[in-house]
Amino acid sequence: MVLAVEAENLKIGYEDEEVVWAVKGVSFKVMVGEIFCLVGESGCGKSTTGNAIVGILPPYSVTDGVLRILGKTVIEGNKRDYTGVRGRIVSYVPQNPGSSLNPYLTVEEQFHYVMNSVYEWGRKKVVEEATRYLRMVELDPDKVMDYYPHELSGGMQQRTAIALALSTGAKIIVADEPTSALDAHLRLGLIRLLTRLRDTVNLTLIFITHDLLSAGKICDKIAIMYSGRILELGPSGKILTEPLHPYTEMLVDSVPILGIMKPLKTYGGEPLTPGVEVKGCLFLDRCPKKFDKCAENHPAPKEVHERIVECWRYV
Amino acid sequence: MANIRNNKPSISGAVKNVQKAFQTKTGFVAITVRAWKRSSRFKIGFVISSLIIMVGVLAPLLAPYPRDGLGYVPEDALQKIRLSPSRDHIFGTDTRGRDIFSRVVFGVRSALIQIFLVVSSSLLIGLFMGVIAAYYKGFIETLINYLIELFMSIPAIVIALALRLILGSGLLTVVLALIITWWSWYGRVTYIYSRSIVEMDYVLLAKLSGVSGLKIIYRHVIRNASPPVLVQAVTDLGSVLLEASAINFLGLGLPPDSPEWGVIMQEGIQYLSISPWISVFPGIFILVTALGFSLIGDSLREEVDPKLRRRWRLWF
Amino acid sequence: MPVSLNYIVKRLFWSILVLVGVIIFSYLVIILSPGDPAVKWAGNPRGVNATFAIEAARRELGLDKPLYMQVFDFVAKVLTGDLGISIAYKQPVFTILYSNLAATLELLLCSYIIVLPIGIVLGVYSALHRDELIDDVLQSFGTIMANTPAFWLAAIVFLLLVSAGSPVYGRIDTRLALETGFQSITGFYLLDSILQGNIVIFIDVLVKLIPPALIIGVYPLGLSIRLSRTLMAESLTEDFVRAAVAWGVKRGRIIWKYAFRASIPPLVQVFGLAFAYSLIDAMVVEYAVFGREGLGRLLVDALNYSDFKLAIGLLIVVTAFYLVINTVADVIQALIDPRVRL
Numbered sequence: 001m002v003l004a005v006e007a008e009n010l011k012i013g014y015e016d017e018e019v020v021w022a023v024k025g026v027s028f029k030v031m032v033g034e035i036f037c038l039v040g041e042s043g044c045g046k047s048t049t050g051n052a053i054v055g056i057l058p059p060y061s062v063t064d065g066v067l068r069i070l071g072k073t074v075i076e077g078n079k080r081d082y083t084g085v086r087g088r089i090v091s092y093v094p095q096n097p098g099s100s101l102n103p104y105l106t107v108e109e110q111f112h113y114v115m116n117s118v119y120e121w122g123r124k125k126v127v128e129e130a131t132r133y134l135r136m137v138e139l140d141p142d143k144v145m146d147y148y149p150h151e152l153s154g155g156m157q158q159r160t161a162i163a164l165a166l167s168t169g170a171k172i173i174v175a176d177e178p179t180s181a182l183d184a185h186l187r188l189g190l191i192r193l194l195t196r197l198r199d200t201v202n203l204t205l206i207f208i209t210h211d212l213l214s215a216g217k218i219c220d221k222i223a224i225m226y227s228g229r230i231l232e233l234g235p236s237g238k239i240l241t242e243p244l245h246p247y248t249e250m251l252v253d254s255v256p257i258l259g260i261m262k263p264l265k266t267y268g269g270e271p272l273t274p275g276v277e278v279k280g281c282l283f284l285d286r287c288p289k290k291f292d293k294c295a296e297n298h299p300a301p302k303e304v305h306e307r308i309v310e311c312w313r314y315v
Numbered sequence: 316m317a318n319i320r321n322n323k324p325s326i327s328g329a330v331k332n333v334q335k336a337f338q339t340k341t342g343f344v345a346i347t348v349r350a351w352k353r354s355s356r357f358k359i360g361f362v363i364s365s366l367i368i369m370v371g372v373l374a375p376l377l378a379p380y381p382r383d384g385l386g387y388v389p390e391d392a393l394q395k396i397r398l399s400p401s402r403d404h405i406f407g408t409d410t411r412g413r414d415i416f417s418r419v420v421f422g423v424r425s426a427l428i429q430i431f432l433v434v435s436s437s438l439l440i441g442l443f444m445g446v447i448a449a450y451y452k453g454f455i456e457t458l459i460n461y462l463i464e465l466f467m468s469i470p471a472i473v474i475a476l477a478l479r480l481i482l483g484s485g486l487l488t489v490v491l492a493l494i495i496t497w498w499s500w501y502g503r504v505t506y507i508y509s510r511s512i513v514e515m516d517y518v519l520l521a522k523l524s525g526v527s528g529l530k531i532i533y534r535h536v537i538r539n540a541s542p543p544v545l546v547q548a549v550t551d552l553g554s555v556l557l558e559a560s561a562i563n564f565l566g567l568g569l570p571p572d573s574p575e576w577g578v579i580m581q582e583g584i585q586y587l588s589i590s591p592w593i594s595v596f597p598g599i600f601i602l603v604t605a606l607g608f609s610l611i612g613d614s615l616r617e618e619v620d621p622k623l624r625r626r627w628r629l630w631f
Numbered sequence: 632m633p634v635s636l637n638y639i640v641k642r643l644f645w646s647i648l649v650l651v652g653v654i655i656f657s658y659l660v661i662i663l664s665p666g667d668p669a670v671k672w673a674g675n676p677r678g679v680n681a682t683f684a685i686e687a688a689r690r691e692l693g694l695d696k697p698l699y700m701q702v703f704d705f706v707a708k709v710l711t712g713d714l715g716i717s718i719a720y721k722q723p724v725f726t727i728l729y730s731n732l733a734a735t736l737e738l739l740l741c742s743y744i745i746v747l748p749i750g751i752v753l754g755v756y757s758a759l760h761r762d763e764l765i766d767d768v769l770q771s772f773g774t775i776m777a778n779t780p781a782f783w784l785a786a787i788v789f790l791l792l793v794s795a796g797s798p799v800y801g802r803i804d805t806r807l808a809l810e811t812g813f814q815s816i817t818g819f820y821l822l823d824s825i826l827q828g829n830i831v832i833f834i835d836v837l838v839k840l841i842p843p844a845l846i847i848g849v850y851p852l853g854l855s856i857r858l859s860r861t862l863m864a865e866s867l868t869e870d871f872v873r874a875a876v877a878w879g880v881k882r883g884r885i886i887w888k889y890a891f892r893a894s895i896p897p898l899v900q901v902f903g904l905a906f907a908y909s910l911i912d913a914m915v916v917e918y919a920v921f922g923r924e925g926l927g928r929l930l931v932d933a934l935n936y937s938d939f940k941l942a943i944g945l946l947i948v949v950t951a952f953y954l955v956i957n958t959v960a961d962v963i964q965a966l967i968d969p970r971v972r973l
Contacts, residue, residue: 015626056873059630086631087879100874103970104892113888117881148969161874168878464645465652468953470911473946476930477657480939481664481671557780561915564782566934580783584919587786588793595790598783605778613774623864627761631876631885 004070004172004204005030005053011064012048012057019062020274022048024228024282027301030221032070032171033202035195037215037236039251040225041271047095049225050174050208054092055082069172087118091170093178097161101149107160108145111167118168133163138189155182162190166197172204179214191218212255216240224248227272227282229298234307244309246289281312289313343542350614360610367604371423384417386572397590407592410582411572419597421574426604429486430555433493434548440494441501446532448502449509460506467499471558475567489559489568497555501544508540543619550612553605560601576601639962646954651706653950657943658705661692668692674718675937691715714944719936724944727929732948733818734802735913735925738844741821742913743906746848750855751898755891757856758863769856776853781912785846785920792842799842802923804835843921847913851905858901862894869893896968903960907953914949 006029013021023045030036038046051057052067052075067075070089074082094100102110111130115121121129131141137159149157158178165173175194179187195218197203209215215222216236223233224247232245240257243249253265269286272278280295281287287294293312301308302315350357370377378384389395392412400407406415448459475492482488512535562568563577571578576597583593617623661668670676673688693701708714714724757769792799803820807813813832816823821840824833866872867890875889910926918927926945933941965971 054877056877057630058625058868059628060625086877090877091879092874092877094870094874094877096870099870102871102875102889102892104968105888113875113880113884114878117884118879150970164878170879461649461652465649465656468649468957469653469656469946469950470907470953472911472914472930473942473949476933476942477660477939477946479934480937480942481660481666553778557778558911560780561782561911565915565919565930567930580786581919584786587790591786591790594783594786598780598786601780601783602775602778605780606775609774609778622868623761623861627864627867628763629759631882 002032002070003029003068004032004034005036005206006068007049007065008067009065010049010052010067010075012045012052013062014058015060015062022228022274023052025065026223026225026228026230028223028230028233030204030206032204033198034221035198035205035207035219037207037209037219037222038225039209039212039215039222041210043227043271043274044225045228045274046208046225047176050092050176050206053172053206054090054174055080055086056092087114087168087170089170090172090174091165091168093162093165093173093175095176095180097158098149098154100161101157101164103149106146106148107152110164111145114164115167129167130163133167134160136166136193137163138186139163155186158182159186159190171202172206174206174208176208177210178207179209179211187214194218212240212251213257216257224251227278228274229282229310230301230308231283231311232307232309234305238305238307244304244307244314245283245311246287246313247283250286250288343545346542346546346615346618350611350618354614354617356610357614360607360612360614363603363607364611367423367600367607368427370420371427374420374424378414378417378420380414380417381421383413384421384574386413386418386574388412397586397593399590400592406596407590409579409593410586410590415579415593415596418574418579419576419600422576422579422597422600423604425569425573425575426556426559426601429490429493429559430552430608432490433497433555433559434551436490436494437497438501438544438548440498441503442505442536444498444502445505445507446509446529446536448506449513450529450532452513459502463499463502463506465499466495467503469496471496472562472565472567475562479567484566484568484570486569489562492562492568493555493559497551500551501548504544504547505536505540509536512536543616546612546615546619549615550609553608553612556601556605556608638965642958642961646958650947650951650954651710654706654709654947655702657946658702661939661943662694662698662701669694671937671939672715674939709947714947715940717941717944718938719932719941724940727941728926728944728948730815730818731925731929732952734820734923735910735917735927737819737821738840738847738917738923738925739906739909739913741840742844742848742909743851743902745844746852747855747902750852751859754856754859755863755886757860758867759886761860761864766860770860773853773856773860776849777857779849779853781846781850782915782920784849785843785916788842788846789920797838799839800922802836802839802925803832807835808832839921839923843913843916843923846916847909850912851902851909854901854905855898859894859898862897863890866890866893896964899960899964899967903957907956910949910952 008027009025010023010027011021011025012023013019026045026049028036038049040046048057052063053069055074057063057080063075063078063080065075065077066073069085072085074080074085101107105113108127108130112123112126115126115129127145130145134141134144139156139159144152144156144160149160152160159182162178173194179190182190191214194203194205198205207215207219216239219236221234222236222239223230224239224245225231226247232239232243232248239248240252243252250265250267253262254267256264267286272282278284278298281290281298284290284294291312299310299312299315301310304314351361374384375381380389383389388411395408395412397410398404398408404414404416406419409415409418444459444463448456471492474495475489478488478492482491509532512532559568560575560577560580563573563575564581566581569575569578571582579597580594583590587594661671664671667685669685669689669692672692673684676684689695693704696704712725714728716722717724717727720727753769754773757766760766789799803813811829811831813824813827813829816826820836821833824830824836869890872885872889875885880889914925914927914930916927917923917925918931926949929941929945932938933945
């Protein structure tokens, strides 16, 4: 099987006065045709990781480790090279669709600039293809193509952004909270569309969300991120039914799962502020199962039952 | 109903306010301190402006011919007309035999007086009008907005011409002409800002409990809107200098013989090809002074608006 | 069309209202300021005919009528183009203003047409190389240019040109014009000389035009280098630029169709203001240093002859110009920014 995305101890930080590390070393492998989820609370570094795969890390970022996309090394140490990757190989469904569309161009013009840049198609072909993609996301092209983004509703903007993302023809899509602006039935429609695309054209999807429930529905593999590291990584069914890491347990306990009767528990505390140096396990102050070893160092990843966990309880 | 009006100013209160200005991240003083540490432009501008101000303050001591500086013609004038720069007269002498260096040095005072008068008065008037317009709404609001638009549209120089024909030459003419134009800018900014505050509920509550809503708005506007407005005012010091000098250059402001850079330049323009030093040197001072304030204003503005702070390069 | 006719009409109406306000303001300045308004209006005459002139001025101003009538009459007169007879020129003020406006406008337009594209391109280049040396150099130049007094620079340039022997005084060589039969049709000599096929005059006018045009252009050049750099640098950090990069849009397009496109509306607005400001610069420089006819000359003559009518006429015309430019800039801005739907 070919690896769509491969990360080896990938670190990403932002340089202000000094470097603040948002992603503190993550490793994972995504197979072609797989739906891979990055789950975590806000600020855990999942969006940053997604940005790294897409190739839109800001110029003041600092990286370390390795990131490969379809075999091509895009990040090595502090060097980043995305030539030929953006658009063609990896595409992006943005978190905030309203601000991700060019307010000065009509939707048709935006499709033109994207598709013409990637494929050099002329106007007519662009309109044909754009219509096809818009229909795929359940939008009526006549109500969208000649309009400016601010004239569309939030849900329409989101779907237009998704159509634009798909229209690049990229086989790897990174979707950052793609369902947040959608109503429930549209959410289902989108998930169905993405799974269909995976089945038909072997699309690889990297799904970033804070909603464990949606992740469980659609994903093959889930990576639970916290404070810049992946605390648990494994097949989604297993993670939801038999969570290993205490953090995963907390997340699962706070979410209702249809078919399983269980009490819902909330968990307190705040995620760590990035930039704060922590001794010991990153999850230390919120962990209900900590013991003395946890205060010394952050645990290294360990393979347990076809999953990878970072917790001293499994070493 | 308890009267919570507290009219007595207190020293401890004032001290606390100053302390707060230092501590808050957005206070004007804090911004200035940060700019000093971070920006070389600020340092350059600050040094230039401080030097200029010092020259102005020490003018009688720095000028080798202080009486020339004030505009008086020396006794041995006739032999000294339009001498080129020499050791005795670093910038040469003007059309009536006065030492230009001394006149330029005294010109610093003229420049500083004009710009500080104009900017501070415009600021106060603009602040007042803006708050009144937002508070009282209705007819007064429309009227003041109309006046703001009106006076923003008239260039100061034509007002200066009209005033010159009525009031004659003098400091009042140039300063008044500039104030009439500039207040409207501050008025507009203050109005827009006060408008949003007036909507807030606590103003209504304050009114109900007896404290003057107007006072609350003043305090709020001054505290929150003042950093960006003050930053603008600093930059405006430079712009006003350029405008005021132009007005004086055309003879629409201060009378001839005044120690003012624009005036000196006007006197020298007829003899430009023969004695260029008369017009050239004062102009350099105009440029440098305006530049000094402009640099300070620019670096302060960078501090207030941090969007472009981080390092950047063409990454795609 | 995103902008409705309604908006344009409303804006126009508001501007006319402001103009009327300016006219009323001018009238009040005449009436309410210290001194006898009739004397001022007559231009502080001295000598034998003084009383006669003052009486004529009194009648012109209609000082015997009630105030509101005076104001109304005055506004009506101004709006129909009657600003009285200039004391300095002994011709209708309106005619003088019109021909001189063309002269100053020609200068301004040439200046901006040359300078703006250069400044904008340099600013964009500066933004693309943000924080590099070239950026610092360009921005420093821009700041210095924006703070240079135009009349000082004019003096220096004029001095250099005269020492080098080039004849840049005045707007046109009148003798040459007479010899070659040049006629002024539109008031814009460059245009007129082309229309008449008069190459000699065209070159003459052009040569005399370039130095002051470049000097007046220094301020807008500095402004555009700085402004377009700032706006461009901001647009480049916008979300839709990052999204477009993620979707593979080519670099050239991102720079011009995405980032620069976002900078255009504020650029238009600021240049509108700058254009009106440059009119003042032009007025100061053109006559006092270069001896060209134009509004600047009227300014000086009004002063020297105590020509109050000319001064008021100048005030109204310059303000009207200002209002027109700003209204046009606002309308253009609304037209090109699809988010502005009025």
